[in-house]
Amino acid sequence: MTDQKIAADVISAENEKRAAALKSDYAALGEKLARGNIDIEAVTAKVAEFFVAVPSWGVGTGGTRFARFPGLGEPRHIFDKLEDCSVINELTRATPTVSLHIPWDKTDPKELKAKGEQLGLGFDAMNSNTFSDTPDQARSYKYGSLSHVDAATRAQAIEHNIECIEIGNAIGSKALTVWLGDGSNFPGQSNFTRQFERYLASMADIYKALPDDWRLFSEHKMYEPAFYSTVVQDWGTNFLIAQTLGPKAFCLVDLGHHAPNTNIEMIVARLIQFGKLGGFHFNDSKYGDDDLDAGSVEPYRLFLVFNELVDAEHRGVKGFHPAHMIDQSHNVTDPIESLISSANEIRRAYAQALLVDRVELEGYQNGNDALMASETLKRAYRTDVEAILAEARRRAGGAIDPVATYRASGYRAKVAAERPAVKGGSGGIV
């Protein structure tokens, strides 16, 4: 019996208000889908089984190098964070796991596990940190970590990643995500080849420490914090890493980490085809690694990514089981609300992709009927699947309108009273 942070009667009272409208919308949609030979119940069932992990760092207010403006009731530590994460899951029933970030979430693994069990939460991929220095760290990552020219600094970074595996192992995680800021700010600062050789050697050491049933995710990113070159700059390099390391190594795709105009869904298809898609860091972006809420700026792109995932399922790709995680920075919203909304948007894209008539689509593709192929995707995409999402939540004990229910619950005010206010301030530049 889990400890609910949002009282069940709040949820049911809010659901009560919306039950009739949902019933009507769900029926109308069911009828419409039936005309296209789609069983709405089958879709709702699949949606109900689709989950995405929330990042522990996502429940705190994010910031930029210029400033951070905290909100009320900022979580003080991993236990506060887990409670916030629990709220998201209680309302959406879509986020039963949390992805931790070490060292920020470092604490006694037994306590972590107990707290998770108490809240009904499990633990997804572990995240290490070698992009910033911690107070008592022997060697600085100013000039790199796993690819640093200095062997002792590399050893320290390797050691830290192995520690993340150990913590994760103790709490039931099955994957390690390695993202690092290593790169250069000036042409000539680093020898690209030597730097990558060092990176690969360090990763090989981490790989050796990986339990048999774990996966190692490397994450590519075009730039930032390094502004001339980045060691793992794109999926090409990321693929080389996963291939060099071995069968437990996979590529993680963060939707905001690519060059302008990049066709991300195609990268997803390539990684699936060559057996190296590890999973996702979902978010949205317009310019760079903006870490905006999933689906808030380019929702069709998110759908097209899910179109590839459902296509892979449809084709029965062997060993296909990508990890789904959110990675966002909530600078101007209540982070809990943004994560609720984002989990819904991700499920929305999945539901829409499930509606694609893949037999029809293949026919249009084979007939070079580009217009109808496009229309086949768009017809699925423009279906308003909110009733399916809401019904899936409702049936699982969640909220028909999770943001409204969250607001009605008074949770934020409650934690604001318990947790001390935090002052904002300027970021890294001054």
Place this chain on the structure above:
Amino acid sequence: MTDQKIAADVISAENEKRAAALKSDYAALGEKLARGNIDIEAVTAKVAEFFVAVPSWGVGTGGTRFARFPGLGEPRHIFDKLEDCSVINELTRATPTVSLHIPWDKTDPKELKAKGEQLGLGFDAMNSNTFSDTPDQARSYKYGSLSHVDAATRAQAIEHNIECIEIGNAIGSKALTVWLGDGSNFPGQSNFTRQFERYLASMADIYKALPDDWRLFSEHKMYEPAFYSTVVQDWGTNFLIAQTLGPKAFCLVDLGHHAPNTNIEMIVARLIQFGKLGGFHFNDSKYGDDDLDAGSVEPYRLFLVFNELVDAEHRGVKGFHPAHMIDQSHNVTDPIESLISSANEIRRAYAQALLVDRVELEGYQNGNDALMASETLKRAYRTDVEAILAEARRRAGGAIDPVATYRASGYRAKVAAERPAVKGGSGGIV
């Protein structure tokens, strides 16, 4: 008699080592230029009179939202910063003014002025800050400052800018630069039109407080810290601001604030043509507002910007006197070295642009001889003008090789001993 932070004998000893080589290079270059009917002495004289302001915030180590890795001897306050700025000017003789940032540099203006005089430094444009909150600020800028929906927040931001003018007025500055982070992270968050109306009204209030001999610089930037829209997002909006406000209002161009692939030199030309080029924040970038050292990544672009400036001088454009300022973030170098190097690069681009044969160029342009027009620019650009730059420095009392001389001086070690070490840490996201 100014207080020298780098002993004159250090400079002369270092110059001594390089005097013969410089003499030889300068003579060879002079002979070569003479063949093209260019008098090297005239170029050297113009270069010696070209100055660029350094930003007070530039002498501290910069960072990103992920981390900041301080160096040794970080300046503790504006007086330390002014001493560091003084070092740059003593060695380059190219940076006799400093641009302040309020509130960080806020102190008794009389002391500021006295310190400046002691070090032989003047004060360039003032910079306000409404992109982050200061500890005791009544209202937060989380949702905007000069364009905030709340009138009292706008009033606070206006008041702060007027205070910047007052401080500047007391220390001899003649311009205010307004850059703000206002924008939005979600489609729909702000009404673009209402937001810009509020911005313009706030700026009009600031403009009214401007002394007659001052200029008001507004600065455009495509994105960051706002990631869906930014109020002053490009030069088009910036031009509308300057035109709406009046004759003392001008546009500031930061080289790193544009969309990918933008032809910045053309924007510079347009602003000159329509009388609204206020000046520059020099830096270099590859991806976004990377704030890299000027000329370190795309030196030809910097040259092409200066080509427009020298062309405007050549055409005798009325009222043309843009402000030159550096705005960079030095994350992996000694900031003093980066600023020395950047000041040199900026002068280098200017010197190269002075070598363009503008009569010949105009002939090729009028004859549609694209190849020779291009070659005319490139011939000037590929001239190694280091001897001119070095000779201009030497004659003004600076160093032939300012970075080497700085290293030889032991300045960094000295201030590292005086100023307490600063711990690094993570940026805004965690």
Place this chain on the structure above:
Amino acid sequence: MTDQKIAADVISAENEKRAAALKSDYAALGEKLARGNIDIEAVTAKVAEFFVAVPSWGVGTGGTRFARFPGLGEPRHIFDKLEDCSVINELTRATPTVSLHIPWDKTDPKELKAKGEQLGLGFDAMNSNTFSDTPDQARSYKYGSLSHVDAATRAQAIEHNIECIEIGNAIGSKALTVWLGDGSNFPGQSNFTRQFERYLASMADIYKALPDDWRLFSEHKMYEPAFYSTVVQDWGTNFLIAQTLGPKAFCLVDLGHHAPNTNIEMIVARLIQFGKLGGFHFNDSKYGDDDLDAGSVEPYRLFLVFNELVDAEHRGVKGFHPAHMIDQSHNVTDPIESLISSANEIRRAYAQALLVDRVELEGYQNGNDALMASETLKRAYRTDVEAILAEARRRAGGAIDPVATYRASGYRAKVAAERPAVKGGSGGIV
């Protein structure tokens, strides 16, 4: 009584098949909208009055610089093109006007007018061509047209534009669109300022020839066919043109003509605010001026543009009446189908934007509730308005499913039999 290219009984037979489903969907949507206090009939009425012009060049298969692959039944001349355009309008009832391109569509204006009347088509903005040479042209545009260094070449280009006005005047058009390829391929090739001065002087001459009730649209584009600089490179320059020329001059926005990542909807807002939005060339793009079908790649962007247009209507902006035109290149589809589909997508975005609760939105904006402001837009956007679009078509005599009806009509086979087959080869848009 117009001459129908698609027999009315084909339309009614096809509509018959889909009538019941439409009725059901329309009723369900009506009920759902009513819950949000929206009267579906009011929306359908507004949609039925929304029109977009098709470009005469759009009904021929387009190409790239690498190749063009014609389809069957390519139109041979403007009269064939008008018949094809008529098909689009008969099925969609959304495209009652055609935008001509001179010299390709040049013929006796009386015949043009008569043909238009016969088909029930009117004429939208005229388009001139100075980006390519015509066989018997005295002077080449290789090095520019309206901004050419040679006065006689400029005069020829001015004359051509005036001729376009005269033809347009004779057939009932009320606007001239000027897009030209002038620019440069090498730094130094052109003096930006001199070139723009010449452009402005040429445009002033054209402006003088404009009838009082006409509008002059200038169109900006970042690059292509010029690859280093373009005279009218962005909306900033475009605004300066419209402002310099006078009250009949306006800016045209082609959605594919911007730098990567540009926030186009914000440019639309700025042009509305400063009274210079002339209208649109609708299309979609992922990389550059891809001229893809409207709404096929980034449908939410199209919605956000319409959100600004409906917002301007809502605010009662004085003199607001932008021209709506499609400008696409149909390289792999039947151009008639692509234009049918695109007209629908444009109406779809309009319909969705009409559903935005603007009072609620303003409340969220004023309350800095970014999440709910975003959700307000997205709720409108994700409404499946296809039933509204179909019903508006049906009521006006068009097809419930216009592409299927077009295919059922056999029109393409008919014209393929009448019009000789065309061989493919290297590119060109005409």
Place this chain on the structure above:
Amino acid sequence: MTDQKIAADVISAENEKRAAALKSDYAALGEKLARGNIDIEAVTAKVAEFFVAVPSWGVGTGGTRFARFPGLGEPRHIFDKLEDCSVINELTRATPTVSLHIPWDKTDPKELKAKGEQLGLGFDAMNSNTFSDTPDQARSYKYGSLSHVDAATRAQAIEHNIECIEIGNAIGSKALTVWLGDGSNFPGQSNFTRQFERYLASMADIYKALPDDWRLFSEHKMYEPAFYSTVVQDWGTNFLIAQTLGPKAFCLVDLGHHAPNTNIEMIVARLIQFGKLGGFHFNDSKYGDDDLDAGSVEPYRLFLVFNELVDAEHRGVKGFHPAHMIDQSHNVTDPIESLISSANEIRRAYAQALLVDRVELEGYQNGNDALMASETLKRAYRTDVEAILAEARRRAGGAIDPVATYRASGYRAKVAAERPAVKGGSGGIV
């Protein structure tokens, strides 16, 4: 004894005028380099042995999809093209080979070989064409070639590539370059995975036909002519191709085929490290595949690419011998002049890269001295090596100033008299 298209006495007369200045500049540069322990003669020797192939299509005036504006004396066929190529080599002594494009250059291989020998020209990589249809082609490439859904179309494209190998084999070529336009214009048009599987199978068939001493180059490109997706969209996919095919398969890097902001030199380094760098298509670009003259827009980027090549030589990378080819579109210049200039710029970047003190650089890299590492590259880059380039040309029988000498020779006027004038019109690269 080859047939010279530019009379030797024209070259010597022109060289005579510039001999004294060159001697002086060469001596001054030699002295300066000697101070840094660099022997100018060693550099000049290496430069003299560096060659780059010119593309047969490059000597005709290029165009865009909007227009093509031919010049005087356009080559009518491959024999005219070879004569023009010969002029470039006679003056630069840097371009002894030509890269052919089939079907445009298809003719009796014996005649090709004889003409090459007569002119002193050899043949570099062969280029196939499956991006456009030829008049009597059985099946169209409108919807793809090597990745087409139709097996017979794929077979036709494979056959064409094999024919290119056969022609190449007969004339002494040792490589086939495969670039194709296959992709899609709409989401959904193609199944990414199926399409790539078909592509790989087709390439495997071509690979089988490759002689043992040949190399197969696949070329990636982000977009154009396909505007939603491209089969070989980036180096990641390109690497997978080369790896899948086998040891004779390599990746070709065209400098203009990447996403905005991409760090191309890093891609070059990765391909070298993993043994798959086949070579280059040199050109420059600002926006997309602009095909501008090498080094005309971002010369420092070209230098950074060569910095990687020289670094690989320096490190003694096994099997490292990339092919150097130019691929440009000369729209506004005399193509011969652009190719002369581009060959020089490419040699310039090579010469500058040779000047990098790699021992010093490695020291700075290992010491994390980013500023001095950058300065080490820039010091080499800003060296004006024109005297080295000119001296290398002069010694080999070429021109000190090849463009001026070309103009003095009257070659263009001569061929303009022999070859009929061509009318301009809409675009195409050939």
